[in-house]
Amino acid sequence: MDFLATLFTDFGAQILSTVTAAFAIAAIGLNLHFGYTGLLNIGQAGFMLLGAYGFAITIRFGGPFWLGVLVAIVAAVIFALILGLPTLKLRGYYLAIVTIAAAEILRIVGGNQSLGPVTGGVAGIGNQVYSPAFTALSPFPQDGSFSLGPYTYPLTVGDSWYLRIVSWIVLALVAVLVLLLMRSPWGRTIRGIREDEDAVRSLGKNVYLYKMQALILGGVIGALGGMLFVLGTSVQPDSLGRSTTFLLYTIVLLGGAATVFGPVLGAVLYFMVIIGLQDVVGQFVPPEIMSQQQVPQFGYIVVGIGLMLLVIFRPQGILGNKKELSFGD
Amino acid sequence: MTDAKVSGTAVRADDDYPWDRTALRSELATVSQEPGATKPQPILAVDNVVRSFGGVTAVDVAHLEVQRGAITALIGPNGAGKTTFFNLITGFDKPSSAKPRFGGGNGPFATWRFQGRSLGATSAFRVAQTGMVRTFQLTKALSAMTVMDNMLLGAKDQPGEHILTALFRPRWKKREAEIRAKAEELLVRFKLDAKKDDYAGSLSGGQRKLLEMARALMSDPAMIMLDEPMAGVNPALTQSLLGHIQDLRDRGTTVLFVEHDMHMVRHISDWVVVMAEGKIVAEGPPDTVMQHQAVVDAYLGSHHDQDLGDDSVLDEDFEQAKAQEDAERGERTAAEPDGEKA
Amino acid sequence: MLVAALGVLSGLLLPALPAQASSSPTPSASSSAAAGDSSAIRATATCAQTDTTACVAGTLRDADTNPVRGATVTLAAGGTPVATKTSAEGTFSFTVTAAGRYTLSLDESTLPEGLTPGNGTERTITARLGALSPAGFALEGAQQGGETDPEATPQGDTSAFGRFWNQVSLGLLLGLLLALGAIGLSLVYGTTGLSNFAHAEQVTLGGFLGYVFAVQLGVPFVLAGVIVIVLCALTGTVQDRLIWQPLRRRGLGLTQLMVVTIGLQLALQYVYQFIFGGGVRPVSRTIQANTGPLNITPNAYIAMAISVVVLIGVGLLLQRTRIGRATRAVADNRPLAAASGIDVDRIIRLVWTIAAGLAGLAGLLYALVYGGIAWNTGAELLLLLFPAVTLGGFGTAFGALVGSLVIGLVTQLSSLVLTAQLRYASALLILIVVLIFRPQGILGRRSRVG
Ligand SMILES: Nc1ncnc2c1ncn2[C@@H]1O[C@H](COP(=O)(O)OP(=O)(O)OP(=O)(O)O)[C@@H](O)[C@H]1O
């Protein structure tokens, strides 16, 4: 019984957490690419990392908070342009290959020791470097904490209510933005492109431009997710590698590709599964079979297999509409 | 221009233009029946378009003109290069004879002019925007979208297709209502109105052809290029579709279509262009062109199973069809200008 | 202009620069004092900072970013120091209960051979409650058996010319190994249209099976090699039978199939890590010195010879035999091939088998030449395999070979001016340039519309 109580408390904590919101945001961006437009971006973690770097480095060198946000966004736009310009006129797998490679290069270069003074190398940038710029804007008192049921967090500093609230507000804004767009003629064109871009082209739409817009917008949303993610933890290139991208795919496909709330639901469910796994393994599985350290590895195995099973057996996920789903060719 | 009020297809106020079909045909009768003949009012003029795949030359058109306001049929045996020619003209493929981007190469380079605009290096979407819209031989209905959404996608001048305007519904709501009304009307004409909320994926093969054609008409193209529009459409519907195509022409839209069905070609076209092995081998009015030695060779050469017996009775057959069609038309225009609700 | 740009680039990217202290915290009033004796330090497997604890954690890596395992790292704040050893992934982490300054030190004697601390062995870390303080030490040099080329430090001719030829030979070596993987990738794409993101995991599998048989079980290397290749080929057969054929029958779209391979890639990669840990596993018990004019090991010569023979064999198979012609027919036009009586499913099964076998061989040779295989070797090779295959024009076996050689040469030659880690960047750069000017690849064809 005790175990169940812990489990459910952990669930709650995880659902509320910034990480969940940050991943949901990045997944909404990926959904705009993959779910709605049919762009196979397998480098969404690269956009997250870029957003994180852009933000953290700007502040590290004395820039104000909003400049950091601006730099993160501009960096994502430029990254999207570099990836999209040569590939968006070509078939899907070219974008796939270029995005995965570029994201990995970003991670490798970011972790390069020679860039240590800027990126912090492999160790990255601790959030004490850039968090103060964020917490200074808090409407809450700088000290003190607040309890809601079993959940007690500081008001402003560190893993705070402030950060949580901001994350969920950003998530809500992004979701509304995507909702508005997808219900507009722009969204209709985007969905048409996902299915058959030649058909849409034959109707006089500048498919290349639309794809570029979707790539940029989804990338910027990913960068916002990355920024929020590192506000809760720290900028570490290896924590935003390709496994993160694959995880985002799982989140999108679990909740439902090409739906507005699918990625949010997917993120919540995914983190519940991981927390459950951690608690169950910690409680019931002897360490000779699986040590606590192996749990994340096991988690990724589960994600990989889950992704396969989802695509094969329920490509529309939980919220999606199978008839409306089309993954291009 | 009595039906200027009819929405759906625009009427061009081009007064020196022979809207009258008989006038048009008599004017075309004066055109020489040589491949590449000059037309009185060409809407499209193509020069030196060559496309080869590896060693095979799929298209090699030295010169071709398409008469404005006429229904021109492009016929030829399988593999003649008709679809490839469509792809080239509409920007979906690039001629091997295209002028190299960075200069050099030796001409003559491919050029073509549509409504006086040079389209040599124009991307497909821009070609469509200039008013030359095509359909595909293998239909490209968007099956994961509803029939209505397919239609709406065909419209032009929707400000909501711009990413920023899209966020402000009031800015595009009005235009959306207009194009929706127009789509409804076209769907009625194409007998798809009952299906408008179904996914296009649930349509039959023939219905998809119809949808694609209707969708192409949403933007009021100056010229529509149909790649085998009747393949797979049932005979009863074919009749009414032929009516639509003629209707289009009579409202000022130029039609260029590829078709294997000779009955249809004879029935509606004003002019026929014959292609074989990539080249234009003959041109002429439908009632005489099939008698060209080059055409008989082209068909006999590659397709012995072609129904040439049918062609031998072409004249008689055509007169009959024409008479019948004229009768129908007279009836229709008298009863309802729209011609469809009958 | 170009020269200047290059100069700036190399200045930025050359590896020699020692790293700064990884974090430069701005001490605030509450945290600037050294944490007192009351603070409890625990070495923890993973870091979970709450609002009453702080985390000091990092990853120890060599100059090639390969994790360094088993090094002793100590954290102290006046009281008794607490030591821990870095994990298989090179990570270490401490949980502390008081904010303040801590001293993190690295025991140099516990570092693997060939590694030296780049910038001292002590760091001052400021821990803040509820936060993670990343920490690390810059290390110079690369581990033996690491992912770096054992030839990276040429002992012979070190003139510019000599270095150039040295890199050319390394490029050929890498190119030939890549070709073994790329041809399978390309054949599978050609016959089924599938871009298989899990293909490089077959390469890793070859390496690990080599480790199991040749090192753990002590089977003689040649025999072990044969067993490994047969087993790997079988995984191809079984995979097609159990996964890909049923999915083709279900009519799954190519994009969906591609996502399936992405999931498989992720799962396999972590299965390897789960079983074999994060270290580099050798496939041979002996380590060789570099010899000969090209300054590469005898094993590398053998690997190149084997690759060439096998590649010629595959070429002959495709060009000269009935099966090969059938394969090319399927790749050219599947419906037509089926209509003309070719058993398409059987051909595809065969292609999977060959592709997996070749990939296994590639992994085995890779591990032999580069000192071992790690759980993420395949994942990184994928970043070279895809550009190679794309460069040659997806779906043509000969194109894959040409593309691989180009990528092998370019990545190795680029390390004359860039650090080894950036070889992926040069591969990507070529890819992007080729996509702009010749999207169908060097030898590919464009497909038709409408
Ligand atoms: N992408 C391509 N690659 C290679 N050959 C092609 C390609 N596209 C067309 N061809 C070849 O060009 C020739 C002309 O093809 P096209 O499709 O234009 O013929 P068509 O006149 O439309 O025939 P049909 O009446 O059967 O539709 C054919 O021989 C065809 O095989």
Ligand SMILES: [Mg+2]
């Ligand atoms: Mg055709």
